[in-house]
Amino acid sequence: MGRVGLSTERLVRAGAELADEVGFDQVTVSALARRFDVKVASLYSHVRNSDDLRTRIALLALAELADRGDVALAGRAGKDALTALADVYRDYAREHPGRYAAAQLRLDPEAAAASAGGRHARMTRAILRGYDLAEPDQTHAVRLLGSVFHGYVSLELGGGFSHSAPDTEETWTRILDALDVLLRNWPPER
Amino acid sequence: MGRVGLSTERLVRAGAELADEVGFDQVTVSALARRFDVKVASLYSHVRNSDDLRTRIALLALAELADRGDVALAGRAGKDALTALADVYRDYAREHPGRYAAAQLRLDPEAAAASAGGRHARMTRAILRGYDLAEPDQTHAVRLLGSVFHGYVSLELGGGFSHSAPDTEETWTRILDALDVLLRNWPPER
DNA sequence: TAATTTGCCTAAATGCTTTAGGCAAATACT
DNA sequence: AGTATTTGCCTAAAGCATTTAGGCAAATTA
Secondary structure (H helix, E strand, C coil): CCCCCCHHHHHHHHHHHHHHHHCCCHHHHHHHHHHHHCHHHHHHHCCCCCCHHHHHHHHHHHHHHHHHHHHHHHCCCCHHHHHHHHHHHHHHHHHHHHHHHHHHCCCCCHHHHCCCCHHHHHHHHHHHHHCCCCCCHHHHHHHHHHHHHHHHHHHCCCCCCCCCCCCHHHHHHHHHHHHHHHHHCCCCCC | CCCCCCCHHHHHHHHHHHHCCCCCCCHHHHHHHHCCCCHHHHCCCCCCCCCHHHHHHHHHHHHHHHHHHHHHCCCHHHHHHHHHHHHHHHHHHHHCCCHHHHHHHCCCCCHHHCCCCCHHHHHHHHHCCCCCCCHHHHHHHHHHHHHHHHHHHHHHHCCCCHHHHHHHHHHHHHHHHHHHHHHHCCCCCC
């Protein structure tokens, strides 16, 4: 009967933890209510609906990722920076698979604008300052890096590379080596 | 009253169409029943449950993709083959976004074994025959290609590259150019 | 201390999932 | 053809998630 002390903040945080434990698509208003030992309807004062909850978890994940990226990039350049940011994504996905899945949620334009999406784009661009790429090649490269990071991480997480030699650790470092080489020798438009 | 002529085959096919129209996660046994103008329970004779339905849609998508890949690769090698297979994935995802999302479904080991997953791996390896890569570099390269294809396609589909110049068409061809160069100059282990 | 706001509640409607059991149409057998 | 069996879709019902409306009591403010 006493008050548990709910708030949008706490719900989103707990929702993120729940996502990491049982998967983002298992994050439900009901499950969250159970976790707080509170009736379902009580959550609807703090969160508009199920969709709103998920969107907020996505925004949290994007912000956390961007924060980690900032830290990782500080004082680094070139391949050092490339590896650091790549590892941020990969490590985050492995530590927080549910949050990482949330970060992939397709956001409506309003939420997207309020998200840390811009910070992510800027971080990737910052890496490319260590390489000699003029526009529009820089944008092409930003998109390639985004594709590789996201693609590799989500395939690895989904078990796409499982139980096959060589181990994924080795592949990851070799892919980063290869990207570094590629960025230093970006082919001119033919 | 009369019989509509349901079958697992037809349900899965209709489910795939539904996925393309409203999104894979909106594919529900109920929605499918509505589409056939049949009571929900009737579907349970043809499909074990909701999960079974989704898994079957995923297997269909993987098989269709592999079929397209086979056709595209026939008679091609080197960069030609690389571009052809890459376009298969990208085009399929744009024509059938719901099926493509389904193909990303995490399958249980049994379903995975019965899936066309192996064909996909073989196709990518076939491309690499046009380049000079020995193991374990070949596996690293297979994983890189998988990451780029999947990563790019899903980011583009999710609107990750939207409303920004240059257009994604241009980026796609430049990324394939870059991959071709990279595969021809794969950096040795250092 | 009284007034107001806030936090969680009960109640109820709607919709998806799944199981159990039934009847009639289609198919196979004599 | 007539009978037996299988198959296809049905009704019924229980369980759980989502969402809204309205209420009471604790916390906050005046």
